[in-house]
Amino acid sequence: MAEDFAELINQMPGNGWTKDMGVRITRATVDEVHCEWEVQEKHLQGYGIVHGGVHCGVIETIASVGAHLVAMSRGQRVVGLENHTSFIRAVSGGKLTAEARPVTRGRHTQVWEGWVRDAEGKLVARGSVRLICLEQTEKLAGRALEPGNAG
Numbered sequence: 001m002a003e004d005f006a007e008l009i010n011q012m013p014g015n016g017w018t019k020d021m022g023v024r025i026t027r028a029t030v031d032e033v034h035c036e037w038e039v040q041e042k043h044l045q046g047y048g049i050v051h052g053g054v055h056c057g058v059i060e061t062i063a064s065v066g067a068h069l070v071a072m073s074r075g076q077r078v079v080g081l082e083n084h085t086s087f088i089r090a091v092s093g094g095k096l097t098a099e100a101r102p103v104t105r106g107r108h109t110q111v112w113e114g115w116v117r118d119a120e121g122k123l124v125a126r127g128s129v130r131l132i133c134l135e136q137t138e139k140l141a142g143r144a145l146e147p148g149n150a151g
Contacts, residue, residue: 002029009065018061021054025062026097030069030105033062036097049090055116055125056085062100063112063129070105071133078110078131085114085127094119100129108133 005028009015018025021043027034035058037043045051060083067078100114109132116125 002031004029005069017057023058025065028065028069032099032101033066034097034099035062036095038095039091039093049092052087055087056083058098058116059085059114059127060129062098063114064131066100066102066112067110067131070110075136076133077136078133080129080131082130083127085125087125089122089124091118091124096124
């Protein structure tokens with residue numbers, strides 16, 4: 001069984017967006033990442049439903065966590081290249097959960113799929129995130145990717 005890094009990730013500094021959104025990682029391994037959050041007013045758009053950007057952000061976050069866990073054992077960092085998220089069902093409240101699983105965990109790129117579900121288990125959004133794996137010393141936008149400088 002893969003090691004679960006959820007509590008360690010939740011305690012890390014620098015998780016500003018994730019913490020601000022109230023997202024809590026509940027499982028984080030190289031095979032799957034899960035999270036949950038309670039819908040609040042800050043998640044809603046003008047029509048009173050969860051903003052699609054929240055779903056995109058959550059799917060990208062958990063895909064990135066999983067890809068990072070795979071890449072760090074190889075001395076690499078990951079950076080998102082694409083996020084394709086589809087909105088399936090509108091929600092305006094309650095507890096939401098999300099999970100991500102790898103499609104590919106290649107040496108140069110990874111693809112992870114994610115699903116957001118409501119409290120009844122109904123699919124709310126689904127997405128796919130493609131990430132590039134970079135050696136820690138490779139540059140991105142003129143900045144070296146070193147510990148503490150994730151880009």
